[in-house]
Amino acid sequence: MVLTGVIGWLAAFQLTVDDWRVLKDPAYQPPCNISPVVSCGSVMSSPQGSLFGFPNMLLGLGAFAAVAALGVAVLAGSRLHRLLWLGLNAGAVAGAVLVHWLIWQSLYELDKLCPYCMVVWVITIALVWYVTLHNLERGVIPVPARGRRALDIVLDTHWILLGAWYALIALLVLTRFWSYWSGLL
Template sequence: MLLFAIVSLVASAVLSIDAIKLAADPGADLACSINAILDCAKVGTTWQANVFGFPNAFLGLVSEPVVMTIAVASLVMVRFPRWFMFTANVCYLLGVIFAYWLLFQSSFVIGALCPWCLTVTLSTTFVFSSMTQWNILENNLFLSPSAQEKAVAFVKGGWFTIVLIGWLALVIFIEVLKFGFQII
C-alpha cells in the first residue's frame, strides 16, 4: 500500500505540474506526449481532466499522503478504529471507480492515453487491493460473521490476488484490443 501510494503521489505531482503548464498554454508540448495514442496533452486539455473544476491530479496530492500515513502507521503496529479503516476503504473505492471512469473516458471518448494517468490507475488499483485485503484480515469491513469467514478464506486462499491479476490482465487486453500496438 505504501509503495503504490508513493508511486501515485509522484504521478499526481507530475500531472499537477503538467496541468498548470496546460492551463498557461493549451498547446504545450509535454514530455509524456509520446505519440498519437500516448498523449498527455490531448487528455489533459479535456473537460474530463478537470471534473470538479480543478485538475483531477490535485485529488492525488491530497489523498495519497493520507494513505501513506495509514500504511506507515500500520507498519509500526498502530491499529486505527474499525470505522476509520472502513471509511478509508469506502473512500478509496470511490477513488478506484473514478480512476476507471477516467480510463474509460480516455480510451473510448478522448481516444488517447496518458502514461501518468495509467500509472495512477494502476497504483490506485494496487492500493485499493492491499487496503481491502488488510481490512478483510483485520475484520474492519462490518461483514456478517459468515461473509467475514468467506472473505478471509478468499484472501488467505490467494483468490483475491488471482482476481486482481485477472482484472489487470483484462484491462490490458481491452486497451490492446482498442489501440492495438499503436500504444508502443
C-alpha cells in the same frame, strides 16, 4: 499503503507540474506526449481532466498523501481506529470508481492513454483491493460465517484475482488501440 501512496502521489505531482507548465505556456509539450495515442497533454486539458471543476490530479495529491501518511503510521506501529479503516476503504472504493470511469473515458471518448494516469489506475486498483482484503480479513468489514470460506479462497488467490483485473484492463487497451499497436510492428 506507503508504496501506493508514494507512487500515486509522484504520478499526480508530475501531472500537476506538467499542467502548470501548459497553463504558463500553451505551446509546451509535456514529456508524456509520446505518440498520437500515448499522450497526457490532451487528456489533462479535456473536460474529463477536471471532473469536479479543478484538475483531477489535485485529488490525487491529497488522497495519495493521506494514504502514504496512514501507511507510515501503520508501519510505525499505530493501530488505526476501525472508522479510519472504513473511511480509507470508502475513499479507495470511490477512487476506484472514478479511475474506472476515467479508463472508459480514455479508451472510448478521448482515444488517448496518459502514462501517468495509467500509473494511477494501477495504484488505485491495488490500493482498493488490498485495503478491502485487509478489512475483510481483520473483521473491520464483517463477513458472515457462510461467507468465510469464500473469503479464504479469495485471500489464497488474491494475486491471481488482481492479475486478472489488470489483464482485463490491458486487454481492453490492447483491443481498443489494436490498429495503432499493430502498425508499430
